[in-house]
Amino acid sequence: MRLATLRVGDETRAARLDGDSYTLLPSRDVGELLASGEGWAEAARQGGGPRIPIEEAEFATLVPHPNKIVCLGLNYASHIKEMGRDTPQYPTLFAKYDGSLIGAHDPITLPCVSDRVDWEAELGFVIGRAARHVPKEKALDYVAGYTVVNDVTVRDYQRRTREFLSGKTFEATTPVGPVLVTADEFGGQEPDLEIRCEVDGEVMQSSRTSDLLFGIADIVSYLSDIITLLPGDVICTGTPGGVGDGREPKVYLKPGQTLRTVIKGLGETRNLCVVEQSA
Template sequence: MRLSTVRIADGTQTAAARQKGDELVLLPFSDVGALLSAGDNWQERAASADGERLPVAEASLAPLVPHPNKIICLGLNYAGHIKEMGRPTPAHPTLFAKYDGSLIGAHDHIHMPPVSEDLDWEAELAVVIGHRGRHVPREKALQHVAGYTVTNDVTVRDWQHRTREFLSGKTFEATTPIGPSLVTPDELPPGASGLDISCSVDGHTMQKSNTADLLFDVADTITYISTIITLLPGDLILTGTPGGVGAGRDPKVFLRPGQELVTTLEGIGELRNTVVKDQL
């Protein structure tokens, strides 16, 4: 099953939707996060509900989960990215956070902040939590996954490196596309492992890897995070980016206004976003 959050009523409201062929069936929930929070039977409710339909091609996609309780991200989780950034291989997951104001839809503009010229791409697999969990053992971790989606952890590099903490460069307003759909685990390999992931800028491939190369896989990550805090339905986990980021190149390369960033994850979908200069 594939679920999205779409804008309706001239963009003033949103609704969760189930994809059926080339149409989206609107569901009686304001977004995918609200659906997941409605109870453990969310999947049955989503599958059986019927409502107004609209063509997939005409849908305006909002952030998949617009207001998650938590957005937890992993850094340094692919060997290629660890090497290009000159970091040692971590013994434990490197965690940081985002706020929901950074999230945008699958085709929305990425807002380049006026305070920086160092806007970088990071293609990633994102995990959407479907069931509450604390102290989740590895063998049960994937039971807590509602599904998987595509994201790009677009990063303001100079602000990321102002201090030892990543946060300030990772959560600028309207910089993190996520979507286009939540794909339920039954449609993908366990843990969404073995999927090709890529990123291009104006048609030029910048990143190309496979989710089998994750240092800490989805189950490991859920177990680790749930040791720290309770995971809730709708929480987002961004699993890290492979090698090929702009800051890891010589010379460094960064995004510019007008460029199109395309992020693709096999079996899940594609993000297509244009960079625009934000205004003070």
């Protein structure tokens, strides 16, 4: 099943992809659907409402207001090497706020205070039921599904302190979507999918999600020992090598460029880079 959050007039609605159209569901968004209880999947399968043709669908960010957005850094060997870092013994965690999230085709806002904005293609997943102290062998049971993320990063702000947060949660920089592909489509296994990032059609990153240092089950189990994961929580798993900041000379996003993030089997985000209008 493929679920999305669509803009419908002045509101948003959760929707299910049915062939060449989206069927609107009663929930306002995918996060609300997941929070509705253990029967969310059956409700999503059985729900019916007005339909919107695919070509008319306008995607909001997949989960507009998650309780938590937890991200991993340094989770592909290729990215660890290009950034000159040691291989971590435990997951490297940081957070975002929901004001950073945008839809799959929304413009990325290049902040007026920096010209060092970088791309980071990532596999994202969304929690489907509350998880606390979950053993690794049961962890995938708590995953609702998978999606496409680009953890667009403002590098100079990221490096102002030892903590990553300030460079990772700039306003309207993080596309998530377009859909949530439910975990049952992967037969209870962690997905092994091609992941790619392009800037104006030039491939900058290319890898597979199976190359993660800490896999999905590792991440769910580890995080659930720290805090209860809730339905709708968005987890970003880290980026492979090929970021602009790891190149020589360094390369950053510019106004007018299009950032495309593709995960085979999940879909793609495509976002025009626009400059923030200063106050």
